[in-house]
Amino acid sequence: MFSINSIFVLIVGVAAVLFDRRIQKSLVNLPRVFCNAMSVEAIAGREERCLDYIRTNAEQGKPQSVLDAIDRFGWTQEWLMNVGETKGVILTDELLKKQPKNVLEIGAFVGYSGVRIGMSLPVDGHLTSVELSNKYAGIARQTVDYAGLSSKVTIVEGTVSTVLKDYVQSNGLPPFDFVFIDHAKDYYLSDLLYLLDNSLIAPGGIIVADNIIYPGAPDYREYVNGHPERFRTVEHLTKLEYSEKEDMVMVSELLH
Ligand SMILES: C[S@@+](CC[C@H](N)C(=O)[O-])C[C@H]1O[C@@H](n2cnc3c(N)ncnc32)[C@H](O)[C@@H]1O
DSSP: OOOHHHHHHHHHHHHHHHHHHHHHHHHHHSOHHHHHHHOSGGGTTHHHHHHHHHHHHSOTTOHHHHHHHHHHHHHHTOOOOSOHHHHHHHHHHHHHHHOOSEEEEEOOTTSHHHHHHHHHSOTTOEEEEEESOHHHHHHHHHHHHHTTOTTTEEEEESOIIIIIHHHHHHTTOOOEEEEEEOSOGGGHHHHHHHHHHTTOEEEEEEEEEOOIIIIIOHHHHHHHHTOTTTEEEEEEEEEOTTSSOEEEEEEEEEOO
């Protein structure tokens, strides 16, 4: 009834389906971080889904509730490159200690750290967050707005070297007394040097840099640690957001 050929085709077909299932299963089981780095296509729309999740699960005007919802999304739905709750506590502690008036963030993404910083500022404190991507800048603004922090946080589209000097001058801002560096890791050092060369960080200012180990900013770490006369630094060994991977946050005081 069945020819040898049709039986062979059937066996190959079943094997292909089973193999494909195994591949799919193993992909699902890969660490989220790796999946994330592996395929941008696979996570298209993730930031919009995060925003929807915030609107469905967080209380409007309650920054902590917004942070909790984003953290829950990062742990249970899709991995996100926010500073997250563990490293976020290091950031919050430094903000509460310093009570900065004029904060700069480089890299806003969906606005998680924008909310975290905005809610920890003194009454007269303000955050300027520079974000390269129009799309992320738009989402970050909506997150910050939902948290009720629009008056304390301004998201500026562009990069430090292209937009910041003009922005600072046209808004009459003093040098920043707190900087959170959390954008493209290859640009940490060059953007720090740009800020220093243009006197955009006040002496005594605090510089917090995320992802020193993962994905890693080795040149930044080497430079800052190599200039102890300029920076007093504490390295916090910690975990990558929504993961058990090792990471580090550097906290440096600009001495002069
Ligand atoms: C790790 S995410 C920021 C996460 C965010 N700070 C948080 O904790 O919620 C990095 C962000 O930096 C942005 N970015 C990349 N290169 C940049 C640059 N040269 N200047 C400003 N933003 C940049 C990316 O678009 C991305 O949104």
